[in-house]
Amino acid sequence: MTKLLIILVLVLALLAIAQLARVYELTSRLRGKREEDISPADTRMNANLMYIFLVVYFAFFAWLAWAYKDKMLPVAASEHGVALDELLNFNWLILIIVFIITNVALFWFAGKYAFKEGRKAYYYAHNNKLELVWTVVPALFLAVIIIFGLRVWNDITTPASAEALKVELYAKQFDWTARYPGADGALGATDFRLINDGNPLGIVTRESVAMRLGELKAEIDAMDSTMHHGILPDVKVNELEARIAKLERTSARIVNLRTMMEQDIAEKGEASPYTHGADDVVIKEFHLPLRMEADIMVRSRDVIHSAYLPHMRAQMNAVPGMTTRIKMTPTISTDSMRTVTKNEAFDFILLCNKICGASHYNMQMPLVVESPADYKAWYAEAMKKPFQPSALPLAPAPAVSDSTVVAADTTAAMKVDTTATASLKN
Amino acid sequence: MGSVATAPHNTAGHAHHAEHHHEESFVSKYVFSHDHKMISKQFLITAIIMACVAVMMSVFFRLQLAWPGEGFAITNFFLGDKWAPNGVLDPNMYLGLITIHGTIMVFFVLTGGLSGTFSNLLIPLQVGARDMASGFLNMLSYWFFFVSSVLMLASLYVEGGPASAGWTVYPPLSALPQSIPGSGTGMTLWLVSMALFIASALLGGLNYVVTVLNLRTKGMKMTRMPLTIWAFFVTAVLGILSFPVLLSAALLLLLDRSLGTSFYLSEIHVAGEALDHTGGSPILFQHLFWFLGHPEVYIVLLPALGITSEVIATNSRKPIFGYRAMIGSILAIGFLSFIVWGHHMFITGMNPFLGSVFVFTTLLIAIPSAVKVFNYITTLWRGNLVLSPAMLFSIGLVATFIAGGLTGIILADSALDINVHDTYFVVAHFHIVMGMSAIFGMFAGIYHWFPKMYGKMMNTRLGFAHFWLTFVSAFGVFFPMHFIGLAGAPRRYYSYSEFPMFDGVVDLNVLVTVFAVIGALAQVLFLYNFFYSIFRGPKAVQNPWRGNTLEWTTPVAHMHGNWPGPIPTVHRWPYDYSKPGKAEDFVLQTEPLAEDEHEEHG
Ligand code: HEM
Ligand SMILES: [Cu+2]
Numbered sequence A: 001m002t003k004l005l006i007i008l009v010l011v012l013a014l015l016a017i018a019q020l021a022r023v024y025e026l027t028s029r030l031r032g033k034r035e036e037d038i039s040p041a042d043t044r045m046n047a048n049l050m051y052i053f054l055v056v057y058f059a060f061f062a063w064l065a066w067a068y069k070d071k072m073l074p075v076a077a078s079e080h081g082v083a084l085d086e087l088l089n090f091n092w093l094i095l096i097i098v099f100i101i102t103n104v105a106l107f108w109f110a111g112k113y114a115f116k117e118g119r120k121a122y123y124y125a126h127n128n129k130l131e132l133v134w135t136v137v138p139a140l141f142l143a144v145i146i147i148f149g150l151r152v153w154n155d156i157t158t159p160a161s162a163e164a165l166k167v168e169l170y171a172k173q174f175d176w177t178a179r180y181p182g183a184d185g186a187l188g189a190t191d192f193r194l195i196n197d198g199n200p201l202g203i204v205t206r207e208s209v210a211m212r213l214g215e216l217k218a219e220i221d222a223m224d225s226t227m228h229h230g231i232l233p234d235v236k237v238n239e240l241e242a243r244i245a246k247l248e249r250t251s252a253r254i255v256n257l258r259t260m261m262e263q264d265i266a267e268k269g270e271a272s273p274y275t276h277g278a279d280d281v282v283i284k285e286f287h288l289p290l291r292m293e294a295d296i297m298v299r300s301r302d303v304i305h306s307a308y309l310p311h312m313r314a315q316m317n318a319v320p321g322m323t324t325r326i327k328m329t330p331t332i333s334t335d336s337m338r339t340v341t342k343n344e345a346f347d348f349i350l351l352c353n354k355i356c357g358a359s360h361y362n363m364q365m366p367l368v369v370e371s372p373a374d375y376k377a378w379y380a381e382a383m384k385k386p387f388q389p390s391a392l393p394l395a396p397a398p399a400v401s402d403s404t405v406v407a408a409d410t411t412a413a414m415k416v417d418t419t420a421t422a423s424l425k426n
Numbered sequence B: 001m002g003s004v005a006t007a008p009h010n011t012a013g014h015a016h017h018a019e020h021h022h023e024e025s026f027v028s029k030y031v032f033s034h035d036h037k038m039i040s041k042q043f044l045i046t047a048i049i050m051a052c053v054a055v056m057m058s059v060f061f062r063l064q065l066a067w068p069g070e071g072f073a074i075t076n077f078f079l080g081d082k083w084a085p086n087g088v089l090d091p092n093m094y095l096g097l098i099t100i101h102g103t104i105m106v107f108f109v110l111t112g113g114l115s116g117t118f119s120n121l122l123i124p125l126q127v128g129a130r131d132m133a134s135g136f137l138n139m140l141s142y143w144f145f146f147v148s149s150v151l152m153l154a155s156l157y158v159e160g161g162p163a164s165a166g167w168t169v170y171p172p173l174s175a176l177p178q179s180i181p182g183s184g185t186g187m188t189l190w191l192v193s194m195a196l197f198i199a200s201a202l203l204g205g206l207n208y209v210v211t212v213l214n215l216r217t218k219g220m221k222m223t224r225m226p227l228t229i230w231a232f233f234v235t236a237v238l239g240i241l242s243f244p245v246l247l248s249a250a251l252l253l254l255l256d257r258s259l260g261t262s263f264y265l266s267e268i269h270v271a272g273e274a275l276d277h278t279g280g281s282p283i284l285f286q287h288l289f290w291f292l293g294h295p296e297v298y299i300v301l302l303p304a305l306g307i308t309s310e311v312i313a314t315n316s317r318k319p320i321f322g323y324r325a326m327i328g329s330i331l332a333i334g335f336l337s338f339i340v341w342g343h344h345m346f347i348t349g350m351n352p353f354l355g356s357v358f359v360f361t362t363l364l365i366a367i368p369s370a371v372k373v374f375n376y377i378t379t380l381w382r383g384n385l386v387l388s389p390a391m392l393f394s395i396g397l398v399a400t401f402i403a404g405g406l407t408g409i410i411l412a413d414s415a416l417d418i419n420v421h422d423t424y425f426v427v428a429h430f431h432i433v434m435g436m437s438a439i440f441g442m443f444a445g446i447y448h449w450f451p452k453m454y455g456k457m458m459n460t461r462l463g464f465a466h467f468w469l470t471f472v473s474a475f476g477v478f479f480p481m482h483f484i485g486l487a488g489a490p491r492r493y494y495s496y497s498e499f500p501m502f503d504g505v506v507d508l509n510v511l512v513t514v515f516a517v518i519g520a521l522a523q524v525l526f527l528y529n530f531f532y533s534i535f536r537g538p539k540a541v542q543n544p545w546r547g548n549t550l551e552w553t554t555p556v557a558h559m560h561g562n563w564p565g566p567i568p569t570v571h572r573w574p575y576d577y578s579k580p581g582k583a584e585d586f587v588l589q590t591e592p593l594a595e596d597e598h599e600e601h602g
C-alpha cells in the first residue's frame, strides 16, 4: 500500500512539473521568447547541475565501494583465483584513474564553458600531435593489460596434470550431480541413451547396456500388446507406432554401442574407458581436497548450463554433447573460510549461471573443501556405494509448464543420493 | 497504427505545397507513404510504443527482484491470473519478460527505431537528395518492421508464453519446448518476427547505403559529409553484412525445431527421453548469433555517436574536434566489430588460444572508442555551450560511454571474464554502454530534430527535467548492478532468496528498483512533451539551432523533394562554427568559400 502511495506521489509530482513548464512556456510566449533561446538562468542551472552531478556521481561510487566492500566475494579460495583477483585490482587501478580524469574533464568543461553572451568559441578543428598522443597512450596501456591478462589466462587454461584428481560435474534441469572415479582412478565412458533412473549419467558398462536394452524391450513389448489387444482409434495407433519406432531406433543405437564397446575392450583391455565405469561413484555431494589440483569435467544432459564457483573464481559452460573442463586447486578449506568470513553457515557454492529454465535461479550444490585426510575418509565412505545400474522404469517426465518442478526433482535427487549410482564416460 | 498517430502534422505546410503537387490521399500520405520524412516518423512512433512496452516489462521484473514473492496489483492487472497469480510474477513469465524486454530494446527500439528514424530523416536531408534511392523499398522496410513488431507483441499472448530463453535464444533451450514452455509457439513467433525484422533492416540498410553513395548533391564529397551520415552509412553496411547471418542462424533453428535436423542439437536427454539428434553443436549457434550480435551493439551505438557528434558540435558552437579521426574511428570500429564476437564465448570451452586472439581484437576496439571520447571532450573545451536538452543528452551519452567502455575492458580480458561472465556486472556494463548511450543518443536526436520532423518546438524546460531525472535514474539503476555482479550474483535469476551468499547485496536491488520506477515515470514527461508539442507546440523557425548542415536549408513545412527550388550545392565541410573572420558563428555548407578562405577538414 505504501508503495502505491509512493507511486501516486511521484505521478503527481511529475504532473506538477509538467504544469509548471506549461505556465513558463505561456509566459515566455507572451514575452516573445522562443523555445530555442535558453535563458541565462536556465543555462546557469544546468551548468551548476553538471558540477553537482560530478560530485554526486563520485560520492555514489565511493559510498557503494565503501558500504559494500565486505559484501563482495570473500578472498579467492583457489590458486588461480588469487592471481585473478590481483589482475582485477591492477585493472581497476588503471580504469578508475581514467574514469576520474575523463569524467572530471567532461563535466567540468560542460559547466565551465556554458553559454555566455558575447563569448566566442575557440575555432579548433584538429591537432595531429594531440590525437596521436591519445591514440598511442591508450594503446600502450591496453598492451600492458593484454599481456598481464593473457599470462593469467594461459595459466588457467593449460590442461591439468595427469595426477590431478578427476571429478565430473553433471548438469541437468535443475540440479547438479558429481561423479568420482573408483579404485581405478579413471572415469568410465557414458552414453546419453543409457540414461534412466538407475543410471542418471548414462555410464556405459556391460551391465548397464544389457539392462537398458532389456528395459527398452519391455517397453516396446508392452506397447505392442496394447496395440494388438485393444481396439484403439487411429490416432492412438499412429502415436504408438511412432513411439515404438523411436524406441527401436534407440535400441539399435545401443546395440551398435555394445559392439563398439566389445571391440574396444578386446583391443585395449584394461585401458578401454568402457571398463572404468563399474566402480564410479555418482553422488549428490561435491567434495574436494585442499591443495590438490582438480581436473573437473563438466557435462550436461539437456540444455546449456554453466558451472560457476564464484568463491573459486571458476566458471565453465556445461554443453550437451560436449565435455568441458575446469582446472583448479582449492587453497582454503570450508572451515577456514567460515572463520575468515565469521559466518558459521558459510559454504562454497556451485551454481548454475546459464539460463536453463524455470528453476535456473535455484540450481545449486555446496562444495566442501577439506583436508586431504577428511577427504580420503569421505571418499572411502562414498566408494562403498558405487554406481549400480538398474532397470528401474523412468519416472514420468515432469510436466514442463509446471513451475514447481523443483520439488519433484529433489525427491529424485534424494533417491540418487541414497543409492549412489555410478556411471562413466571417456 | 504508428502512421495514423503521426497524421496531424503541419497542416499549414501541406496546404502550401498542395499548390504544386497533386493532392494525395490520406492512405498514400500517412499510411503507405514513400516519403522518407513520413517513414521516419512512422518508425519513431512505432519505436516509442515498443519502448513503452519494454519499459513496463522492466518495471514488472524489477518489482519481483526487489521484493521477491510479493504480490503487486499492477503486475496482476497487466499479466492476469495465469502469469501473475495474486500479483506474484510466475518464474517462466519472468524469463519471458526479460527475453522480450531485451529483444524489443535491442532490435525494435535501438535498431529499427534509431536507424529507422534518423537514417531516414537525415540521410536525404543532409546529403542533399530529394528522397531515398527507392521510396517503395523504404515503405516496405517500415511495413515489415510494423508487422514484425505486431508479431512480437502477439507472442506475449500465446499458450505457454513468449520466447523465454533470453534475447540470445541459445539452443537447446530455445529449440526444445520440453525444456521450457516459452520454446513452443512463443519461440516460433519470435523467430518469424525476427525474420521479418531482418528483412526490414536489410531493405532499409540497402537504401541508406545506395542513397549515401549515389545521391549526394554537387560538392558533397564523402569528406564533407556530417558525421551523422558517416555513422548511419557504416551502420547500414554492418547491418547488411551481419543480419543475414542471424537470419541463417534463425532458419537453422527453425529447421531443428520443426523438421528434426540436428544443426545445434546433440546427445540430449530431456523430459525423461533421449532425443534422436546427434552430431550438431549448440556452440555453432553461438558463433552465428554473435557474428551478428557484436556488430549489432555497434549498429545500436554508432548512430547514437553520429547524432552526438553533430549535436555537440552545433551546440558547442565549435567544429567537432578531429573530424578525420572521428571518421577513421567509425570505420575502425565498424571493421573490428566483425572480428571480436568470440568475447561472448570465453567460457564455452573454446580453444584458449582462440580466446587470446579475441582478447586482442576486442581490446583493439577500445582505442578508436577512446579517441572518440577524447575528441568529444576536446570539442567541449573552450566552446560556448548551448545547454539545450539535446546537448544535455549528448553530454550524458559521453558519460555513459565512458563508464560502460571502461567496464568493457574488464569483460574483454578473458581471464577476468571467467568470474563476471553472465553476472549482473555484465547487465550493468551493457545497459550503460549500449542501452543508455543509445537511448540518450536517440533522445538527443529527437530533441534536436523535432523542429525538422514536426515543424514545432518541444518545451525545453520539460526537456531539462526529463534529462536530469533520466540521467540520474540511469546511474541509480545500472551503477549498483556492478556491485551486485561483483558479489557473484548471476543474471536471469528470478530471485536471489535461495542463496544466503547474496543477502548482503539484495538491499541494492531495492535501490535499483526505486530508481527504475522513477526513471520510467520520468519518461511520462517526455511522452507528454512529445505528443503535446506535435499538436500544440510553438512553431519552429527554419534553423532554430543555427546549424550548418543542409537540412536547415529546407522549408519548415514538409514537401516532397525537400527543396522547393534546385538542390543546393555544397561548398564546405559541415563544421564551420565560430570560424574566425565570419560575422555569424555558423556558416551554412551552401555558402561558397570566400576569396582565399582555407577549407578546414579536421
Ligand atoms: C527502463 C530501463 C531498464 C531497466 C530497469 C532494465 C532492466 C533490466 C533487467 C533487470 C534485466 C534482466 C537482467 C537479467 O536478469 O539478465 C534486463 C535485461 C536486458 N535489458 Fe534491460 N533494462 C532497461 C532498459 C534497457 C535498454 C534501454 C536496453 C537496450 C539495450 C535493454 C536491454 C536489455 C537486454 C538486451 C537484456 C538482456 C535480456 C536477456 O537476458 O535476454 N534494457 N534489463
Ligand atoms: Cu542450469
Ligand SMILES: [Cu+2]
Pocket (backbone or CB within 6 Å): B293, B294, B297, B340, B341, B343, B344
Ligand atoms: Cu561483443
